[in-house]
Amino acid sequence: MNDFAIEMSGVSKRYRFFSLEDIRLNVPEGQIMGLIGPNGAGKSTTIRILLGLVHQDEGEVRVLNRRMPAEQIGAKWDIGFASEDMRLYESMTLDWHMRFIRSIYPGWDAPYAQLLLKRFGLRAEQKIKGLSHGQRVKATLLLVLARRPKLLVLDEPTTGLDPVARHEILRELTSVMADEGRSILFSSHHTQDVEQISDRITFIDRGRILDSMDKEVYLDRWRRLRLETPAGVELPALPGIIGVRQEGRLAVATANAFIPDLVGAYESAGARVQRVESMTLEEIFVANVEYSREREEVQA
Amino acid sequence: MRGSVVGQLILKDWVLYRTQLLLMIAGGAIGLAVVLRGGQGPFTIGAVAFFVAMVLVAHMLPMAGIVNERKNKNLAFLMSLPISSTQYTTSKLISTFGLFLISWLTLVAAAVVLIETRGMAPRGFIPMLLILALLPFVGFCLMTSAALVGETEGWAIAANVACSSSYGLIWTYMVQVPALTANAAGPVPVWNSTVLRILGVELGLIVLILALTYYLQSRKRDFI
Numbered sequence: 001m002n003d004f005a006i007e008m009s010g011v012s013k014r015y016r017f018f019s020l021e022d023i024r025l026n027v028p029e030g031q032i033m034g035l036i037g038p039n040g041a042g043k044s045t046t047i048r049i050l051l052g053l054v055h056q057d058e059g060e061v062r063v064l065n066r067r068m069p070a071e072q073i074g075a076k077w078d079i080g081f082a083s084e085d086m087r088l089y090e091s092m093t094l095d096w097h098m099r100f101i102r103s104i105y106p107g108w109d110a111p112y113a114q115l116l117l118k119r120f121g122l123r124a125e126q127k128i129k130g131l132s133h134g135q136r137v138k139a140t141l142l143l144v145l146a147r148r149p150k151l152l153v154l155d156e157p158t159t160g161l162d163p164v165a166r167h168e169i170l171r172e173l174t175s176v177m178a179d180e181g182r183s184i185l186f187s188s189h190h191t192q193d194v195e196q197i198s199d200r201i202t203f204i205d206r207g208r209i210l211d212s213m214d215k216e217v218y219l220d221r222w223r224r225l226r227l228e229t230p231a232g233v234e235l236p237a238l239p240g241i242i243g244v245r246q247e248g249r250l251a252v253a254t255a256n257a258f259i260p261d262l263v264g265a266y267e268s269a270g271a272r273v274q275r276v277e278s279m280t281l282e283e284i285f286v287a288n289v290e291y292s293r294e295r296e297e298v299q300a
Numbered sequence: 301m302r303g304s305v306v307g308q309l310i311l312k313d314w315v316l317y318r319t320q321l322l323l324m325i326a327g328g329a330i331g332l333a334v335v336l337r338g339g340q341g342p343f344t345i346g347a348v349a350f351f352v353a354m355v356l357v358a359h360m361l362p363m364a365g366i367v368n369e370r371k372n373k374n375l376a377f378l379m380s381l382p383i384s385s386t387q388y389t390t391s392k393l394i395s396t397f398g399l400f401l402i403s404w405l406t407l408v409a410a411a412v413v414l415i416e417t418r419g420m421a422p423r424g425f426i427p428m429l430l431i432l433a434l435l436p437f438v439g440f441c442l443m444t445s446a447a448l449v450g451e452t453e454g455w456a457i458a459a460n461v462a463c464s465s466s467y468g469l470i471w472t473y474m475v476q477v478p479a480l481t482a483n484a485a486g487p488v489p490v491w492n493s494t495v496l497r498i499l500g501v502e503l504g505l506i507v508l509i510l511a512l513t514y515y516l517q518s519r520k521r522d523f524i
Contacts, residue, residue, distance in 0.1 A: 048524060053379055055521040073382050081380035087373035089316065096315075103308050104381060140377075 005183035011059030034194030035187040037204035080149030084156035095124035113146035134165035191282040223258035233270035313395035328353030358440035366447035424486030434502040439463035445513040
């Protein structure tokens with residue numbers, strides 16, 4: 001036994017025009033991991049491998065201490081999975097879906113399902129085809145949450161939702177985590193949603209994990225330095241600075257391992273540090289992806 | 301009540317498709333009722349309605365139960381349940397096969413009973429009836445296989461078109477085979493070697509297609 005809900009090591013999957021390379025991802029029990037990547041980065045493929053729906057070419061995958069895909073049936077009893085491209089049966093009611101799921105899962109929590117119906121403003125007797133997109137997402141989440149799974153895997157669950165619906169769903173996910181034994185893997189390209197609820201963040205791009213660490217560590221380490229460079233002053237290459245954008249006498253340096261000494265180092269070189277700014281997760285994500293792609297092009 | 305997950309999936313398909321199925325059985329039954337009116341005209345019209353109902357069931361089940369489930373993105377919902385891809389295949393084969401068998405057996409049994417008890421057609425026609433009725437059965441298996449293994453609507457439509465265009469040709473050929481037609485108007489069913497050989501080929505094809513489907517599905521590494 002160990003303390004990880006998800007463990008992926010050295011996982012690769014190759015398609016004709018896309019490959020997932022050497023994926024290493026650990027989600028500790030009781031934590032929310034945000035998986036952020038642009039469209040086509042490999043988030044959904046990673047999640048499908050986790051669920052045993054796609055078999056990896058190489059590497060080890062363990063979910064809730066079960067080897068995937070070999071032990072996927074046992075693992076899926078305790079996994080709640082919802083994805084943006086998952087649809088319920090249009091011609092049937094939400095109540096029919098609830099009865100269907102209840103007939104499978106012995107742990108179905110009927111009072112909680114009723115509570116979620118109220119909180120999400122859903123009517124059990126309504127047919128799925130009569131629901132809006134937001135209501136459909138909420139209905140799917142209701143079916144997942146009322147099973148009381150140990151691990152929630154959510155693939156872009158908030159895509160296409162209005163701000164109110166997104167807020168309701170994120171609030172519910174946060175309240176689910178009141179039970180400390182639960183873990184969530186939450187994939188999205190909406191960094192605001194991920195930032196709001198995640199403990200840890202993993203960035204993925206072009207089939208590779210770029211970085212994976214605590215959210216607070218990201219927010220602490222990444223900074224933007226606004227500099228003024230008098231004529232004739234050349235900015236030095238400093239460790240922890242991953243990029244400098246120069247426009248006339250003004251420059252913006254991005255740090256992925258900020259320490260206060262960087263300010264002194266620039267000033268010693270003759271530059272004037274106007275401001276040191278914190279970065280949002282979205283800005284960190286974009287900077288990270290750009291830096292990684294530039295490095296990839298240089299290496300190529 | 302809580303059964304196995306595969307059992308619940310089979311039950312789900314029954315609930316989802318029973319109405320269409322019953323409507324099609326009713327269509328076939330109406331065809332038989334028309335044949336009972338007697339005369340060449342009603343016989344032709346009724347027989348066509350009977351076989352059209354059978355063909356519709358054979359084509360509807362794989363399209364609605366497998367192709368549309370994938371196209372409408374219900375498959376991701378099902379595969380989030382504690383089942384493997386092999387169990388999904390098992391549930392689909394049992395449910396579609398079972399639903400088809402219900403309608404096929406109902407229609408064929410009704411036709412045989414009406415021949416035996418009401419003289420709807422000569423008793424010698426029974427072997428020909430079975431041979432003709434087994435053809436949509438083979439078509440059903442082919443389309444189910446294409447829908448499951450091919451995974452795309454294109455494959456299912458291709459199988460659909462291939463089967464639909466073959467029925468007429470094969471039926472036309474069958475009713476011209478002397479070993480089949482010679483006894484069709486007779487008072488007793490004659491199970492000669494030609495009849496048995498054709499029935500054997502049809503049944504063999506059904507078993508072969510189903511086994512091949514299972515084998516190909518079990519070798520898949522990416523299911524969704």
